[in-house]
Amino acid sequence: MISLHIGQAGNQIGNRLWNLLCHEEGINLSGFPSGINVERFEECDHHFYFNESSSTNDNTSFTPRTCFIDTDQQTIDEILSGSLQNIVHSDLTCAGSGSAHNCYASGKFQSGKVVVNEATTSIRRLIESCHNCKHLMIYHSINGGTGSGLTPTLSGFVKTIAPKIQIVSQTVIPSQNICQSTTAPYNALLCLVESNESIDLRFVYENEVLYNLIDPLLKPQHRLPSYHHINHVIALQSSCLTSGERWKGELYMSVDACITNLIPFPELNMITSAIVPITRSTVSGTNSRAITVDAFMSNYEVCSINTNEGKYISCGVLYRSSNIPVQEVERACFEVRNELETPFVEWIPSGFKVGISPQPLIHDKMAQKYYTEPEISLLKISNHTGISNVLEKLTTDYRALLDKRAFTFWYIGEGMEEGEFVTCQEGMEATIAKIKKLGEKGQNPDGSDDES
Numbered sequence: 001m002i003s004l005h006i007g008q009a010g011n012q013i014g015n016r017l018w019n020l021l022c023h024e025e026g027i028n029l030s031g032f033p034s035g036i037n038v039e040r041f042e043e044c045d046h047h048f049y050f051n052e053s054s055s056t057n058d059n060t061s062f063t064p065r066t067c068f069i070d071t072d073q074q075t076i077d078e079i080l081s082g083s084l085q086n087i088v089h090s091d092l093t094c095a096g097s098g099s100a101h102n103c104y105a106s107g108k109f110q111s112g113k114v115v116v117n118e119a120t121t122s123i124r125r126l127i128e129s130c131h132n133c134k135h136l137m138i139y140h141s142i143n144g145g146t147g148s149g150l151t152p153t154l155s156g157f158v159k160t161i162a163p164k165i166q167i168v169s170q171t172v173i174p175s176q177n178i179c180q181s182t183t184a185p186y187n188a189l190l191c192l193v194e195s196n197e198s199i200d201l202r203f204v205y206e207n208e209v210l211y212n213l214i215d216p217l218l219k220p221q222h223r224l225p226s227y228h229h230i231n232h233v234i235a236l237q238s239s240c241l242t243s244g245e246r247w248k249g250e251l252y253m254s255v256d257a258c259i260t261n262l263i264p265f266p267e268l269n270m271i272t273s274a275i276v277p278i279t280r281s282t283v284s285g286t287n288s289r290a291i292t293v294d295a296f297m298s299n300y301e302v303c304s305i306n307t308n309e310g311k312y313i314s315c316g317v318l319y320r321s322s323n324i325p326v327q328e329v330e331r332a333c334f335e336v337r338n339e340l341e342t343p344f345v346e347w348i349p350s351g352f353k354v355g356i357s358p359q360p361l362i363h364d365k366m367a368q369k370y371y372t373e374p375e376i377s378l379l380k381i382s383n384h385t386g387i388s389n390v391l392e393k394l395t396t397d398y399r400a401l402l403d404k405r406a407f408t409f410w411y412i413g414e415g416m417e418e419g420e421f422v423t424c425q426e427g428m429e430a431t432i433a434k435i436k437k438l439g440e441k442g443q444n445p446d447g448s449d450d451e452s
């Protein structure tokens with residue numbers, strides 16, 4: 001796995017991610033075994049996230065297989081002078097000479113141009129440094145200019161030089177009710193449509209939803225959620241997703257299997273997730289049945305999707321616990337699907353992919369202050385027809401700006417063609433129509449209905 005952190009949000013999430021991964025794998029922030037939990041360290045496949053090297057005195061050290069990229073030097077300086085300074089050195093970073101000032105076209109053309117050669121060289125070197133690189137994970141927000149404009153170029157580059165690498169993204173999309181920048185709808189839609197072919201699976205997050213989820217956890221300590229807190233949830237999602245590959249157990253689920261099971265058609269690649277019982281203030285149970293039922297009956301999703309409306313297309317459930325019977329999990333999933341009648345599309349008879357990691361979820365020091373470490377936790381990842389409402393809201397905002405041709409001169413001035421705006425809108429409208437059709441009763445994926 002190679003991790004790319006693009007733009008300010010991507011870099012800040014990266015900061016939390018590598019603090020967490022080092023802590024849970026038993027590696028200190030200088031890249032050496034920390035000696036804290038020897039068992040956890042020894043049972044882990046560190047090669048999933050790290051490159052290993054031996055130094056002269058036979059000390060094994062680990063280097064994150066990652067690159068921190070931004071058009072803005074300041075973001076990179078913060079990484080190089082922050083908590084990761086002894087493990088992320090400047091050869092794992094690429095900085096430009098000025099931000100893309102919230103304009104996708106600048107991130108794609110002008111500001112992006114300054115950093116793109118160095119970034120592609122670094123990515124090529126990272127791919128060559130792995131024995132058999134299977135996945136690349138991109139962390140970014142698509143509200144600003146760099147995370148939206150540079151990502152399609154870099155993911156397209158990876159698909160050109162290494163088409164077999166599966167690209168997964170952890171994408172912060174504009175929130176429905178909080179204003180983050182006036183041009184966010186353009187940046188987001190242009191990026192989503194342009195990178196749709198190169199990104200195989202995309203996990204989406206809305207900051208507003210994350211704030212609301214974790215606010216009750218912080219209230220008792222009179223704290224308000226900050227990026228620090230919500231970035232931890234995004235980092236935790238990656239940690240849970242890959243936990244089964246790093247600590248193999250009886251029912252292990254690979255990232256590959258996850259992609260195959262979740263994506264029935266390439267364009268339906270937007271996935272929502274929920275981590276239970278982390279993102280809530282009360283723990284309703286400590287067995288797999290209780291948390292499975294809770295994860296499906298309540299809404300802990302990290303984007304503004306209502307899973308009680310619409311239908312699941314496919315779904316993955318990944319448990320983390322050192323003591324969890326496979327039968328109990330299988331029984332819980334059966335119950336959710338059949339007895340509680342969770343709505344699934346009719347044309348996928350078995351909508352679950354199940355995995356168990358024997359390594360329980362843990363938090364690094366910063367996060368231990370706010371989050372609990374349950375004995376059993378569950379990451380639920382869903383391809384759900386409700387994502388069409390999220391995309392529709394974004395498209396409505398995009399259309400409102402475009403109808404007035406507001407701000408388009410900035411984009412055209414940076415090198416975009418005016419026609420691209422309409423093509424993008426039409427592309428997204430077609431995707432939304434397809435998702436909605438899939439949720440209609442008796443509707444087959446090819447658009448025909450059961451009676452015809």
Ligand SMILES: Nc1nc2c(ncn2[C@@H]2O[C@H](COP(=O)(O)OP(=O)(O)OP(=O)(O)O)[C@@H](O)[C@H]2O)c(=O)[nH]1
Pocket residue numbers: 006007008009010012013070071072099100101102103107141142143144145146147148172180181207227228230231
């Ligand atoms: N979850 C999360 N969201 C962030 C963070 N920092 C910024 N954002 C969100 O991302 C949006 C802008 O994205 P940035 O990542 O700052 O922009 P950028 O990709 O650096 O692009 P430019 O600054 O325009 O070149 C902001 O409006 C925020 O909504 C962060 O640390 N975590």
Ligand SMILES: [Mg+2]
Pocket residue numbers: 007008072099100144146
């Ligand atoms: Mg920036």
